[in-house]
Amino acid sequence: MKKLILILTVCLAFGCKKDLDKTLTKKDWRIESVTVSPAMTVGKKTSTDYIELMGPGSCESNSMISFSKDGTYTSGSNGALCDLLADNSIKTWKRDGDQIFLSVMPESPMTLKGDRLIQTTSTPAVAGIIYTFVSVYKSR
Numbered sequence: 001m002k003k004l005i006l007i008l009t010v011c012l013a014f015g016c017k018k019d020l021d022k023t024l025t026k027k028d029w030r031i032e033s034v035t036v037s038p039a040m041t042v043g044k045k046t047s048t049d050y051i052e053l054m055g056p057g058s059c060e061s062n063s064m065i066s067f068s069k070d071g072t073y074t075s076g077s078n079g080a081l082c083d084l085l086a087d088n089s090i091k092t093w094k095r096d097g098d099q100i101f102l103s104v105m106p107e108s109p110m111t112l113k114g115d116r117l118i119q120t121t122s123t124p125a126v127a128g129i130i131y132t133f134v135s136v137y138k139s140r
Contacts, residue, residue, distance in 0.1 A: 024067040029117055029137040031063040037132045065137060067093055115139045
């Protein structure tokens with residue numbers, strides 16, 4: 001009986017890994033929201049909604065990530081002038097539980113929660129202020 005429970009546990013563990021990987025790779029992940037804290041001022045606007053500050057046609061508001069089964073991913077944006085920021089380098093990802101580590105930002109893993117990926121990043125201090133960004137991507 002103990003052997004049966006052990007075998008079932010191992011099978012479930014490996015099955016769940018594949019299911020989470022499939023969740024990541026079956027669809028593209030598009031930006032849904034970016035919250036900045038403390039509130040940021042751009043021009044005459046102050047807000048914690050970074051996408052609103054940057055505008056609907058900005059690169060930030062049109063960001064997406066696509067994960068491949070081979071452990072590579074692409075990221076980009078289709079906003080105006082975003083092609084000037086094109087990065088064709090090979091980028092890799094790995095998953096550890098619900099954490100997704102991107103080769104470009106391994107210190108800021110994404111967390112998989114249902115059909116959303118959440119990533120928290122911070123800027124170096126600017127005039128004594130550290131801005132923290134929480135980006136939420138939704139699978140589509």
